Each structure stands twice: as C-alpha cells, then as structure tokens.
Amino acid sequence: MIARRLAVPLAGILAGGSVLLVQPAVAASPPGQVSPPGQAEKRPVAEGYGGAVATVDLDASEAALGVLRRGGNAVDAAVAAAATLGVTEPYSAGLAGGGFLVYYDARHRKVHTIDGRETAPRAMTATSLEGIAFDEAVTSGLSAGVPGSVAQWELALRRFGTLPLGQALKPAIKVASEGFTVDQTFYDQTAANAARFKDFTSTAKLYLPGGAPPPVGSTFRNPELADTYRRLGREGGGWLYGGRLGSEVVATVKSPPVTPGSTRNVRPGLMELSDLRAYRAIERPPTKVTYKGMDVYGMAPPSSGGSTVGEALNILEALPEVGVHEYLEASRLSFADRGKYVGDIPGVPLKELLSDGFAKERACLVGDRALPHPAPAGDPDGAYGPCRAASPAQATPTPAEGPETTHLVVTDRWGNVVAYNITIESTGGNGIVVPGRGFLLNNELTDFTFGPAPGDPNLPAPGKRPRSSMAPTIVLADGRPLLALGSPGGSTIITTVLQILVNRWDLGMSLPDALAAPRATQRNTAQTQAEQGFIDRYGTGLTAKGHSLVLNPEIGAATAVEFLRHGRLQAVAEPTRRGGGSALVVSERR
Ligand code: GLY
Numbered sequence: 023m024i025a026r027r028l029a030v031p032l033a034g035i036l037a038g039g040s041v042l043l044v045q046p047a048v049a050a051s052p053p054g055q056v057s058p059p060g061q062a063e064k065r066p067v068a069e070g071y072g073g074a075v076a077t078v079d080l081d082a083s084e085a086a087l088g089v090l091r092r093g094g095n096a097v098d099a100a101v102a103a104a105a106t107l108g109v110t111e112p113y114s115a116g117l118a119g120g121g122f123l124v125y126y127d128a129r130h131r132k133v134h135t136i137d138g139r140e141t142a143p144r145a146m147t148a149t150s151l152e153g154i155a156f157d158e159a160v161t162s163g164l165s166a167g168v169p170g171s172v173a174q175w176e177l178a179l180r181r182f183g184t185l186p187l188g189q190a191l192k193p194a195i196k197v198a199s200e201g202f203t204v205d206q207t208f209y210d211q212t213a214a215n216a217a218r219f220k221d222f223t224s225t226a227k228l229y230l231p232g233g234a235p236p237p238v239g240s241t242f243r244n245p246e247l248a249d250t251y252r253r254l255g256r257e258g259g260g261w262l263y264g265g266r267l268g269s270e271v272v273a274t275v276k277s278p279p280v281t282p283g284s285t286r287n288v289r290p291g292l293m294e295l296s297d298l299r300a301y302r303a304i305e306r307p308p309t310k311v312t313y314k315g316m317d318v319y320g321m322a323p324p325s326s327g328g329s330t331v332g333e334a335l336n337i338l339e340a341l342p343e344v345g346v347h348e349y350l351e352a353s354r355l356s357f358a359d360r361g362k363y364v365g366d367i368p369g370v371p372l373k374e375l376l377s378d379g380f381a382k383e384r385a386c387l388v389g390d391r392a393l394p395h396p397a398p399a400g401d402p403d404g405a406y407g408p409c410r411a412a413s414p415a416q417a418t419p420t421p422a423e424g425p426e427t428t429h430l431v432v433t434d435r436w437g438n439v440v441a442y443n444i445t446i447e448s449t450g451g452n453g454i455v456v457p458g459r460g461f462l463l464n465n466e467l468t469d470f471t472f473g474p475a476p477g478d479p480n481l482p483a484p485g486k487r488p489r490s491s492m493a494p495t496i497v498l499a500d501g502r503p504l505l506a507l508g509s510p511g512g513s514t515i516i517t518t519v520l521q522i523l524v525n526r527w528d529l530g531m532s533l534p535d536a537l538a539a540p541r542a543t544q545r546n547t548a549q550t551q552a553e554q555g556f557i558d559r560y561g562t563g564l565t566a567k568g569h570s571l572v573l574n575p576e577i578g579a580a581t582a583v584e585f586l587r588h589g590r591l592q593a594v595a596e597p598t599r600r601g602g603g604s605a606l607v608v609s610e611r612r
Contacts, residue, residue, distance in 0.1 A: 066597040067534050069586075070607030074593035075099060076581035077430040078114075078510075081202050082106040083604040085193035086432050089185070090608050096432045097125060097183040098190055100440040101175045103430050105194035105251065108171075109244055110202045112229075112462060113211045113450040114428040114510065117254070117262070118271065119464045120170035121444035122321040124308060124494040124506075125182055128437035131501045133319040134182070137304040138174025139366075139487040140167025140466040144300070145292040148481045151472040154289070159472070161218045161453045163275040163291030165465035167488065171444065172259045173303040181305070182438075188255025195255075198248035198460070201241035207601035209238045215450040221284040224274075224455040225462070247460030264299040267459065271298070274456045274463065300485070311335050311376055314527055317498045324366035324486075327443075327493025329375050330356045330516045335523065336381030341388060344528040346560050347567055350544040351388040353517050354397050357546035359384075360516075362399035365479030366487040374402035383410055392568035395548040427510035429494065431583045433503070433591060435608065439583070441494035441506040443515070493519045505533070507582035510600075514551075517543040518578035533584045533594050541577040544569075553577055579603065 064080040073090040077083045085106040086099035094102075100123065108116040115121075120140040126133050142150075151159060159165045176187055183190070212219070212235035219225040220233075228244065229235070236242050254261055261267045275291035308319040309328030313335040320328025337352040338344050364370055374380050380402045386409040387393060401410065427445035445466070446452075452465035469488035471480040480489040491513040497505040505526070509518040518541060525536035540555030550564075551574035561571050579600035584592045589612065595603025 064595075064602060064604035066595045066602055066605055068593045068605040068607045070591060070610040071589055071612045072608035073432070073434045074583050074591040074605070074607045075103065075430065075432045076583060076593040076595040076603060076605040077103050077107065078428050078579055078581065078595065078600055078603045079107060079110045080604040081110045081197050082430065083606045085197070086430070087606045087608065088193055089190070090432070090434055094434075095182070095184055095436065096434040096438040096440045097178050098185040099432045099434065100430060100442050101179060101183065101187075101190040102193045103432065104171070104175070104442060104444050105191050106197050107428055107430070107444065108461065109194050109198045109247060110208070111428055113215065114426060114446065115444040116446050116451070116461045117171050117250070118169040118456070118461050119444060119446035119451070120167065120466060121174060121442060122325050122327070122490065122492045122494055123174060123178055124319060124321060124441045124496050125178070126439040126496050126498070126503050126506075127182065133308045133496055133498070135306050135308045135321055136174055136178055137306050137321070137324065137487070138170035139324050139490060140170050140464055141297070141301060142167060142467055142470070142482050142484060142486050142488070143292040143294060143297040144484040145294070146467070146482045146484055148473060148483060150292070150482055151467070151470060152474055154472065156468065156472065158287060158289065159468050160448055160465055161221075161286065162289040162465070163278050163452070163454070164289040165452050165467045166275045166291050166293060166463045167466040168293060168297045168301045169262070169271070169464060170301065170303055172254065172262050173301055176259045177303040177305070187258065191251045191255045195248045195251045198244045198251065201243035204236045204238055204240050204242050205601055206238055208242070209235050211449055212236065215453060218286070218453040219450070221281050221286045221288070222454050223279045223281050224457040225453055226281060228455050228460060244460045246458055250459045250461065262298065263301055264295060268295055268298040270456055270459060271463070274454060278454050279457055309372065309376060313339055313523070315499070316504060318523070319496045319498065320493055322372065323364055323370050324488065325490040325492050326360045326364040327491055327495075327516055327519070329364055329370075329372055330360045330491075331493050331495060331520050332376045333359060333381065333384070334520050336376065336378060337385045337388070338524070338528070340378070340382045340385035344524060346542070347392075347564060347569070348388060349521060349524045350542065350550055350564070350569060351393060352385075353520060353544045354393060354546050355384045355387065355400070357544075358397040358399045359402065361546065363402065363479060365489045367479045370479070371402045374404055377402070379404070379406035382406065383408070390567060396546050426512060427492065427515065428579070429508035429510055429581050431506045431508070431581050431593070433506070433583055437503065439496055439503045439506050441496050441508050443492035443494045443508050443510070445492065445510070491515045495519055503585050505582065505584050507580060509578040509580035511578040513545050514543040514577050517541070517545065518580055522580060522582065533582055533592055537580050537582060537594050538597050542571070543574070543577055551577065576600070
C-alpha cells in the first residue's frame with residue numbers, strides 16, 4: 023500500500039495488460055474528410071505507432087483517428103473528436119459549452135494552453151445567484167454562460183492546427199447525419215434527464231422522440247446539428263459570436279421554450295448578443311510543477327485543475343513515503359487552498375501555491391492520522407516555517423459536484439500532444455436545446471459560488487469565468503512527452519488525475535491498471551467518497567487512521583496516453599466506467 027520513494031526510470035517503463043489493436047493501412051485522402059468504417063466495438067487500450075487517441079466514445083475516437091491518418095495533426099484531430107462528442111455525448115459536451123486544452127508542441131518543445139471557459143454575461147453580479155436553489159439554477163437560462171468551445175476550436179486550429187474549422191467538423195457532420203448507435207450510457211443519461219427534457223419543446227422533440235428516450239441499439243440522428251456544424255464551418259465563429267446563431271442562443275436563454283402546461287419555474291438568463299461579441303478564447307501560460315524529476319503541466323485559473331493537482335504533487339514530494347493515506351491528505355490540504363485562493367480573479371497566488379516552500383509547510387501537517395475536518399487553508403505568503411496552520415475559521419467548504427464533462431487525449435506522428443477537457447457542466451447542461459439547431463446550452467454558471475460568501479474568489483461578476491476543476495495534464499521528462507491524461511467528474515477531476523499519477527508513479531501500476539484501479543476522492547470534505555473496490559481494499563486501514571469513507575459508485579472516466587520506449591504509444595480509456603471508453607492507434611507497427 024505504501025511505496026517507498028524510488029528513482030523511477032523515466033523513459034523506460036513498460037506497462038503490462040494491454041490489448042493490441044490491429045489497424046488497417048493509413049488512408050491517403052486529405053485530412054478532415056470522413057473516415058472509412060472502423061472498429062466495431064470500443065476497447066480501452068491500444069498500443070502502436072504514428073499517433074493515438076483515447077476518448078469515452080468510439081465514434082469520437084474514430085473521428086480523431088481518421089484525421090490523423092489523413093495527415094492532420096493532434097490539434098485538428100482533437101477538434102474533430104470534440105465536435106463528434108457534441109453529437110454522441112451531447113449531455114457532456116457541445117458547441118455551446120466550454121473547455122480547457124493543454125497542447126505540447128513537439129517542434130518547439132513547448133506546452134501551451136487555451137482557455138475556452140464560458141463567461142458570465144456583463145449583467146451578472148455577485149448577487150445574481152444568491153438565494154436561488156441550486157436545482158432551480160441548473161435548469162434555467164440564468165445559468166447559461168457565454169459559450170467558449172467554438173472560439174477555442176478556431177483559436178486552436180489557427181495557432182496550432184492545419185485544418186480550417188469546416189474540415190475539422192466534417193467527421194462530426196457525418197455522425198450527426200448518418201447517426202450513431204444508442205448505447206446504455208446514452209439511454210441512461212437521457213432517462214435521468216427525461217423529467218426536465220420534457221419541459222422544453224425543443225429538447226423533448228430531439229431527445230425524447232415519441233415521448234421516451236431512444237432505445238438502446240437504435241440509430242440516433244441529429245440532422246439539425248449536422249446542419250448547424252455545416253453552416254458554422256462555412257460562416258465561421260462569427261455566426262455564433264454576434265451573428266444569427268448567436269441571436270437564437272440569446273433568444274433561447276432569455277425566453278426558454280417551456281412546454282405548455284409545464285409547472286417548472288424556469289428563470290430567464292442575462293446573456294445579450296454583445297456578450298457573445300465580446301467573447302474570446304485565451305492562451306494562458308500553463309501551470310508547472312516538477313514531480314520525481316518529471317515536469318507536470320496543467321491548466322491555470324480560471325481552472326483550479328493545474329494549481330490543485332500541482333500543489334498536491336508538491337506536498338506528496340515533500341513526504342517521506344506515499345500511499346493512499348498520503349494521497350488523501352495531500353488532496354485535502356490542496357483543496358483547502360483551492361477554496362480560499364483560486365478563481366477568475368486578479369492576484370491568485372499561483373507561484374506561491376505551487377512553490378516547494380509552501381508545499382513543505384503544508385506537508386508537515388500530514389501525520390499518521392487523517393486531519394480534522396475541515397482543514398484550514400494555508401498562507402502562501404512566501405515566508406514558510408515548519409507546520410504553520412491557519413485558524414479553522416478560514417476553512418472554505420468544497421461544494422458537491424456531479425459526474426459531468428468529458429476528456430480526450432490525442433497525439434500525432436510528429437509527437438504533438440493534446441489533453442482536452444470539454445463540458446456543458448451538468449450532464450445534459452441546462453436541459454434546453456436551441457430550437458432547430460440540435461444542441462443543448464450549458465449551465466456552467468452554476469460552477470460559481472452562489473453566495474453570500476464575502477471574499478470568496480469564485481463569486482460571479484460581469485464577464486467573469488466560473489472556477490473550473492478541469493485538469494487536462496501533460497507530463498514531460500527531459501522535455502519530451504511521457505504521459506497525458508485527464509478526466510470528467512466536477513471537482514473529482516482533480517483527485518482522479520492525482521490518483522492516476524500516484525497509482526502510476528508511486529504505486530508502480532501500469533497505465534491501464536492506474537486508470538482501472540478503484541478511486542477515492544477527498545476534497546476537504548468530512549467524508550472521503552470512494553468506489554466499492556477502494557473501500558474493500560483500503561477501508562479498514564484508512565478507517566483506523568481516522569478517515570471516514572462513504573460509497574460513490576463511480577468516480578471519473580479518464581483517458582490517457584503514455585509514451586513508451588522507441589516511439590511506442592499506449593492509449594488508454596476506461597474499461598467499465600461510463601460504459602467504457604475507446605483507445606485507438608494509427609498503426610500497430612512502425
Ligand atoms: N464543469 C466542470 C468543471 O468545470 O470543473
């Protein structure tokens with residue numbers, strides 16, 4: 023259970039338990055054209071050469087693979103996969119959502135990030151969500167943030183890709199037009215949303231045809247979304263950011279198409295066309311920490327992913343040994359600091375939060391027993407001493423978050439790498455489809471603190487981006503990629519990424535085992551949520567140390583890629599969570 027600190031050989035760790043996937047020869051048609059039919063069923067692990075992809079969904083992975091095989095790069099393929107997930111995983115991702123993209127540029131050996139987070143409309147203030155029940159905000163126009171995905175796709179393609187948007191959208195257009203096979207996950211997610219989907223005419227028409235979720239095994243087509251993507255490709259993002267599509271988004275947000283007779287109280291939103299016109303995706307410097315000699319890059323604010331994963335790794339690095347108890351305690355402490363200091367505000371003390379001095383001060387609080395709840399935040403002030411704890415009154419609770427969002431990884435033949443988290447926030451977003459356009463709106467603004475909460479860095483404000491937990495992560499060794507990973511799951515994203523890194527680098531698991539292993543999540547909460555397998559394995563020992571474990575049936579749905587020796591790639595998705603994911607490689611042979 024406890025791994026003594028070892029010098030890990032960085033470039034030579036061969037993982038076991040993989041499934042080889044035989045791929046047909048590389049096609050010669052131009053990138054962006056639609057793929058020939060591929061794998062009949064999704065598999066969680068693939069090893070090979072020339073590029074790799076892992077997503078939660080076979081159609082999306084095939085979309086990316088098709089782009090890679092036709093000469094597109096990792097960014098082209100990531101946009102193609104993200105747009106396809108907007109078709110096949112429409113309750114987790116879509117053009118009206120947002121996301122964070124971390125990119126390793128092999129030529130310049132440099133990591134970049136693009137923030138495509140949704141923003142609050144300019145009319146939103148610190149009190150706009152105050153007093154509103156969370157559940158009421160979830161299904162409302164008020165919670166819809168100004169979408170970021172389309173601007174992010176355009177910026178990513180312009181800066182680092184090779185395809186125009188219209189080409190990158192082609193695989194998604196094909197899947198939307200021809201349809202995909204409804205699986206159990208899609209059915210379950212639709213059924214779980216049915217009570218609110220039926221309350222909007224546009225949503226019921228699309229996702230409850232005949233009044234019920236489409237059955238497992240049926241073919242689901244979304245010709246309106248195909249048309250929306252086609253037109254977006256032709257007209258560009260301006261069609262959304264100030265154009266006709268934008269006007270329709272605003273009209274839907276302000277006057278949601280509530281089904282006659284519905285008793286749901288649907289609060290209208292504050293978004294104006296000028297908010298869409300003002301939206302920008304933003305390149306930001308990545309966060310970086312060094313862990314066991316590896317450089318771990320992540321997403322800076324407004325995401326708390328990079329800072330919280332990074333701080334926890336630094337705390338672990340400062341401890342003499344690392345096991346599941348230390349993993350939970352490092353996570354608890356870094357979540358305490360996240361709650362107090364991180365948000366879309368000026369002056370987040372990022373450098374200090376990620377400093378070794380601060381980590382040492384936090385690490386010395388970790389003992390043999392679980393820290394009392396709640397752990398107070400520390401003082402990342404640059405003056406560090408032994409075991410300085412802030413007063414308990416400063417503790418900030420971590421709100422509950424659901425299993426929403428999705429993550430994909432792609433690498434190409436040149437060695438470029440993308441780790442990309444995308445979301446529309448809740449599973450099913452705000453539940454409101456823009457009439458005639460085939461996509462759901464996000465409810466990302468529920469990621470703000472509702473208040474009143476004086477001093478909270480995550481209160482809403484005009485044009486502000488809600489704090490995220492998305493943690494797309496790229497690990498380099500000697501300046502070359504070693505691992506890329508990420509997960510959905512609200513604030514559990516952070517702990518899932520951290521736990522996979524601990525599993526891989528401290529507990530010595532192969533990457534497939536590190537993803538499949540049972541999870542637990544400690545986010546400065548009184549109880550640690552854990553999957554049954556984790557409780558079975560570690561429950562007795564952790565309870566004896568003062569941890570209180572409570573069942574969470576499923577945590578996260580990660581995807582990852584590891585760079586093995588001699589150019590060999592290992593793409594990994596979940597074997598079972600969220601119905602299992604899909605890993606593919608361009609070729610099984612060099
Ligand atoms: N909506 C999930 C996140 O941003 O963390």
